[in-house]
Amino acid sequence: MLSWLHSEHFPLYLAPMAGVTDVTFRGICKELGADVLVTEFVSAEGILQRDDRTRHYTDFDDGQRPLGVQLFGADGVRMGEAARKIIDWKQPDFIDINFGCPVNKVVSKNGGSSLLKNCPLLASVAREVAKAVPIPVTAKMRIGWDAQNINAVEVARILEDCGIQAITVHGRTRAQGYTGLADWEVIGQVADAVKIPVIGNGDVASGLDVEVRRAQTNVRGIMIGRAAMANPWVFQEARHYLTTGQHATPATVEQRFALMRRHCELAISRSKRGGEFEVIRSMRSRLMSYTRSIPGGKYLRGRFGQIASLMEMDDILADYQTHQQRGLVSQESDADDVVTEAN
Numbered sequence: 266m267l268s269w270l271h272s273e274h275f276p277l278y279l280a281p282m283a284g285v286t287d288v289t290f291r292g293i294c295k296e297l298g299a300d301v302l303v304t305e306f307v308s309a310e311g312i313l314q315r316d317d318r319t320r321h322y323t324d325f326d327d328g329q330r331p332l333g334v335q336l337f338g339a340d341g342v343r344m345g346e347a348a349r350k351i352i353d354w355k356q357p358d359f360i361d362i363n364f365g366c367p368v369n370k371v372v373s374k375n376g377g378s379s380l381l382k383n384c385p386l387l388a389s390v391a392r393e394v395a396k397a398v399p400i401p402v403t404a405k406m407r408i409g410w411d412a413q414n415i416n417a418v419e420v421a422r423i424l425e426d427c428g429i430q431a432i433t434v435h436g437r438t439r440a441q442g443y444t445g446l447a448d449w450e451v452i453g454q455v456a457d458a459v460k461i462p463v464i465g466n467g468d469v470a471s472g473l474d475v476e477v478r479r480a481q482t483n484v485r486g487i488m489i490g491r492a493a494m495a496n497p498w499v500f501q502e503a504r505h506y507l508t509t510g511q512h513a514t515p516a517t518v519e520q521r522f523a524l525m526r527r528h529c530e531l532a533i534s535r536s537k538r539g540g541e542f543e544v545i546r547s548m549r550s551r552l553m554s555y556t557r558s559i560p561g562g563k564y565l566r567g568r569f570g571q572i573a574s575l576m577e578m579d580d581i582l583a584d585y586q587t588h589q590q591r592g593l594v595s596q597e598s599d600a601d602d603v604v605t606e607a608n
């Protein structure tokens with residue numbers, strides 16, 4: 266049960282990210298060293314009511330195991346039913362319950378992070394889901410509702426009592442959204458307070474970050490989200506650092522472009538809702554995320570904001586290389602980038 270959390274190997278998780286960690290991106294991160302994957306969150310009611318529309322969120326290939334499907338909701342019995350349905354379809358390795366989502370649409374229906382304010386309801390959700398399914402159930406939570414109500418240790422103890430087998434803690438409150446810094450002190454307190462494994466999450470972007478957080482706390486794994494959107498090599502780089510104590514050579518710009526192209530090609534080949542034009546347009550923001558790890562990212566974001574075909578991607582690379590040869594690309598990632606020729 267959750268064998269990867271009970272071995273010498275320190276697992277690196279890809280964070281669930283709605284609209285980002287679909288089957289294609291998860292596959293890419295797996296190839297680049299992510300050990301454990303979790304689907305983006307799926308509504309339990311959606312699973313029960315609209316099978317087909319919601320089902321594709323739970324899709325995965327066997328090569329992506331170990332993989333968890335993340336559910337959100339506020340009714341443990343219904344969530345347990347939804348979890349059983351998913352297990353009938355796909356047999357994931359674990360079910361993860363979302364107690365962290367800050368979005369109003371979810372919170373207003375008592376789902377996600379709102380359960381941190383209602384421990385009896387949170388306990389009933391955790392208990393019912395754990396009771397309903399024959400596979401491990403894990404949970405992902407924030408450290409509390411707001412700075413005045415940081416209750417992660419209390420919540421973690423409740424979850425452990427309810428049969429939850431591992432907990433991921435994102436070190437921010439709901440009120441913080443994605444602002445400020447993740448509080449790794451509280452994550453460490455949770456890891457010390459419960460016997461089940463705790464996975465730490467928040468602001469980890471390099472092998473050094475992983476090593477520092479591992480040394481500082483008793484977490485049994487680390488989850489990485491936004492850094493992987495810009496640089497999916499982060500898993501490989503982190504593993505290299507953990508193994509050798511040395512920084513890996515970063516991927517080249519050409520490798521990054523090749524990956525972006527392959528990501529688009531895979532998305533097109535999997536698409537059931539349109540051809541190249543629709544898929545590439547829908548991937549603009551994903552491509553822009555990749556540029557955050559490339560010098561001259563601002564220039565590239567301008568170009569990717571308009572992209573509509575794979576051929577344009579080749580043109581963008583060629584133009585970028587020309588700019589680079591002329592010394593017009595800033596060497597800083599994400600900086601103010603390409604100086605116009607007029608300057």
Ligand SMILES: Cc1cc2nc3c(=O)[nH]c(=O)nc-3n(C[C@H](O)[C@H](O)[C@H](O)COP(=O)(O)O)c2cc1C
Nearest residue numbers: 280281282283305306405435467468469489490491
């Ligand atoms: C675009 C986006 C979508 C997210 N969707 C989910 C989600 O579906 N389920 C979840 O538990 N967390 C979700 N999160 C939170 C991440 O899993 C993670 O906890 C957070 O980004 C902090 O980790 P990081 O600093 O490594 O990015 C999302 C975050 C982002 C940026």
